Amino acid sequence: EDQVTQSPEALRLQEGESSSLNCSYTVSGLRGLFWYRQDPGKGPEFLFTLYSAGEEKEKERLKATLTKKESFLHITAPKPEDSATYLCAVRGSSYKLIFGSGTRLLVRP
C-alpha cells in the first residue's frame, strides 16, 4: 500500500536556525513527489516537484532533495514568514496523490 509519513509533526525554530523536514514514502512506481506550503485557513501552495532520486530543487530559503525512500525539505536561515504547515505528497502508478499529515513549522523572531 502506498504510504507517506512526515516528521516531525511540529518544529519550532529561532529565526536563522536552519533545519530539515522529512518525508518518508513507500510507493509502487514513483511518478512524482510534491511539496506544498499551507498557511492557516488557506489552500496548499505548490512549492516543488521531484521525479527521480538525486534530484534537487531550490527556491529562496527552501531546498528539496529526493532519495529512493525519502525527501527532505531543507530550510536555511528561516524567517518568521516561513511559518506554515508543509505537506508532502507522492504519486505512484495509480496517478493518485497520497498526502502526508504535514509538519507544522513555527519560526520565532
Next chain:
Amino acid sequence: DVKVTQSSRYLVKRTGEKVFLECVQDMDHENMFWYRQDPGLGLRLIYFSYDVKMKEKGDIPEGYSVSREKKERFSLILESASTNQTSMYLCASSLEAQDTIYFGEGSWLTVV
C-alpha cells in the same frame, strides 16, 4: 499564474440542505479534483474529473456528487448536508494526470 477560484470561502448550512460548492480554473486544465481536509485525517480525495462530463470516485465519495458541464468548472454537491460534512473543502486542477496539482483557497463549510 495558475488560478483556481472557489466562489464561497465560508458557508453555514442547516442539516438536510442541498449545498453547492463551485470551482473555476482558468488554465485550461483537463483534470479537476475535490478534496476535504480535516484535522488528524489530512487531505482526502472525494471525486475527480478527467474530462467534461466525466467523473471518478475518490476515497470518500459517499454523501457527495459532482458536476462538470464545462471544462473550467467543477461543482461539488452535498445532496442532504449532515453535521459530519463540516469541513474545509479544497478544489484543485492539473493539466495532465501526471502533472502538478494546484489548489484553490478552500471553502469552509459548517453544517448545523
